[in-house]
Amino acid sequence: MFRRLGISVYPDNSVFEEDLAYITFAKAQGFERIFMSMLEVTQGKAAVAEKFSKIISAAKALSYEVILDIAPNIFDELQISYDDLSFFAELGADGLRLDAGFDGNKEAKLSFNPYGLIIELNMSNDVAYLDNILTYEANEPYIYGCHNFYPQEGSALPLAFFNSCSKRFKKHGIRTAAFVSSQVATGGPWDINDGLPTLEMHRHLPVEVQAKHLFATGLIDDVIVGNAYASEAELVALGQLNRYQIAFTLDLLPTANPVEQEIVLENQHFRRGDITSQMVRSTQVRKDYKQENPPHDNEQIFQVGDIVIGNDQFGKYKNELQIVLEPHRDERKNKVGSIQKDELILLDYIRPWTKFRFKS
The missing domain is CATH 2.40.100.10 (Cyclophilin-like)
Incomplete structure (x- = not known):
């Protein structure tokens, strides 16, 4: 499976012009996907739609794949239903990352949504979550997996646990993703931000070394910088990585x-x-x-x-x-x-x- 690089943006905690400059520079370095958090939205549906559609439209003009990170409270906040994903399709998103799971059958049904939205699952639990969903005959080409990131020092995954979780997805040929942490960025979804890696051992390493390690495991297809904004030097270093063999x-x-x-x-x-x-x-x-x-x-x-x-x-x-x-x-x-x-x-x-x- 082709390997990709990604960045994260947080429209509720950022300025559009700065986001635009960031995604434009990253695109020039070979980045292809954007993780976009909706977990912090507190405004009404119209204001959220205007804000997110603007940055998503700019991202799509640059040929990014955009996945929105959502949780059940977002549906309550925006007064929309899991049975109708048209709101997210109208924003221009390519997919939804489900921060919280359901019973397996629900996720399988969502993967057949009429808008062709990708359904990205949380990978950071070593349980048979994916197997359960696939048992319900999910639309596998529209299922991705993505690990969590962990803002608190000491709270991210240990390597052995990460490997076990990731193998559950990789054995089914599901596209997988995990986060690395910029050493200079301070932006994220919460007021605590000690970096945003998936693996604790990565928290204080240079971001390109983190990415080399994730690719070297053979378990991760997409490496995403969790915090914003990574420096231009970090983005250049990531863009120059050999994604398919250790250099x-x-x-x-x-x-x-x-x-x-x-x-x-x-x-x-x-x-x-x-x-x-x-x-x-x-x-x-x-x-x-x-x-x-x-x-x-x-x-x-x-x-x-x-x-x-x-x-x-x-x-x-x-x-x-x-x-x-x-x-x-x-x-x-x-x-x-x-x-x-x-x-x-x-x-x-x-x-x-x-x-x-x-x-x-």
Whole structure:
């Protein structure tokens, strides 16, 4: 399934002109969907319609997919029924995210709404919610899944629980989404905002590292920045991500010679299928590069995340690239750089035959 990037806007807590500038810049960076919260609406139906239709119209002109986040109280506030979704269709939305669930049959019926609105389900519960809905013969192409975000420090999901929840959706081929948190944005739906990630381990990481991690799990198709407004630098960094394979950010040593630099940065790497626990081995490069490689930076104990390349003392293994997984010493290998500390979490996703790249 194609992977996408998304942003969030909060029309009840923002100014239209600022929202417009934000979504326009994000679109230029390759963003394709918008999460738009309606949980905070307190005005009447006419005022809500005017405000939301204006920003949705602008988003649709930029070819965004727009999903509105709704809860039962919104229907009461706007005096509309779950049995008639015409209000949201008239706003121009592509779908509705149900913050709260029903009995399964209700969601299945909603997926057959006459307006073709996508029904996005809450993924952040490790129960058979989706299975129940599908039992009622839901319209599967119009069912998405999206995790929650968590404004309070310490309240977001642990990784193991996130994995379990996500696998319930992924096994059915449902499009999935989760949130990452800008490190500078302050906007959100509530008065508490310690960041808006899905995973607690992400809360204080650079936003592009969070996104790399979510994509690396293989469980998430759409990565959405939960808080607004992410900085232009953050949006650019996200837009430049390789969404389909891990591209480690590398601190390259100045002593790395030109051949080593080319081996590291200019090649498609993959881990051998017959793996070892001590290192990730990229062996094709040793077959492609026969140049001499004198020893340097080869007498220390290599640490987890170090990038080493076989030197002239390593015989047939000269110019083989390895990522260190367990500390060890071997003078037949030159250290050429290290994976940045924040990205060491990505090493868990380099499995047998996994493709990966480096950038400096």
